[in-house]
Amino acid sequence: MPRSQRTPFVILGLLGISNRQPRSGYEIKKAIDTVVSSFWHESNGQIYPALKRLASSGLIEIRADIKKGRPKKLYLITPKGRERLRAWLASPIEIGRPRDELMLKLFFGSETDIPTLIGHVEAHRDRAKGMLEKCSQWEKENSANPGSHRPFFNLTLGAGTALSEANLRWAEESLRILATMPAAKAKS
């Protein structure tokens, strides 16, 4: 959805929270794919050009550029970059325009057969289950480390848990409903 240009802010955010630790593009990509992967993604095709633009506008700076051995550029957020990040964090949330293919296919349900729909909802249920497991895994790690309170991560964790529970419950309820429906159109 072509909108504001949020890639630079994800980078700024990750450099912002990694306190004074310079990070490489590769590390940023890794972080996106692991720690925020359940609510954000970026491709290399977005990250590396954004890094260049951020550096040339002085919002980040190259702190180390290891040429010998493995090539690696380490970036650090500048005060100007922190300011820009803060401004973005305070700006209103851009609501993502909805594009939920499962809902669309269910809505067009009369044009296909019940077993097909059941398959889609089962897959959705399994994804929700997987997500829920991931969340409780994180919660377990949290209580194992009582020293490190990560209050903001915990808010997002709570959302993940709440949403996947709701998805799971809805899927199971919907599967019960679908099971009672006449298989009007036989499978092909």
Next chain:
Amino acid sequence: MPRSQRTPFVILGLLGISNRQPRSGYEIKKAIDTVVSSFWHESNGQIYPALKRLASSGLIEIRADIKKGRPKKLYLITPKGRERLRAWLASPIEIGRPRDELMLKLFFGSETDIPTLIGHVEAHRDRAKGMLEKCSQWEKENSANPGSHRPFFNLTLGAGTALSEANLRWAEESLRILATMPAAKAKS
């Protein structure tokens, strides 16, 4: 998210379920903006070119072309189009890559102040409330018309209700948590 090209299938789906009733591009856009708006969207810049491509590949056909008076092209799905729609409905759901700006901003919460975060979560709570109201409105209309069972719409309605309830509960819980946090960084 550049993926399969789903616009034509939304069109095919809407023409598919509007039993034998030919529809104009304008009506299709209207339908998207009203009946499926909570889980899908399309712009005119997508719809009209897609309509052309669908017609030239024989998946839809112009049933009426009113030139006199208000210009209007009415499209109807062809048997070939129905086949294509069915195949798409049976194909696996393409999972939308996540891009949840609220979660991202919460995750970077340490880089801003608590009142800012509270503002974002309040806005989210209000959106969830609005959605929930819309859902119960639809449910009311459903029980008012006991004759017309719309089982597939009801599945999507159930999802809308479940998800917005979960969002609402999470938001309220999170606001309680945020209220207890020290306003470490004062507002600017």
Next chain:
DNA sequence: TAGCACATGTAATAAGTTACATGATTTT
């Protein structure tokens, strides 16, 4: 007669993905 809803479309631009190229280092 002004304004709104109806109606169809296009051009410029932006955002984002995919797939690849390139090469170093570490692990098996």
Next chain:
DNA sequence: AAAATCATGTAACTTATTACATGTGCTA
């Protein structure tokens, strides 16, 4: 010695939005 991982990047392409152009018919 092969394979995996670390590491940086680019080019071609697709999808999508935004903003506009153009015109009709109805209604206040």
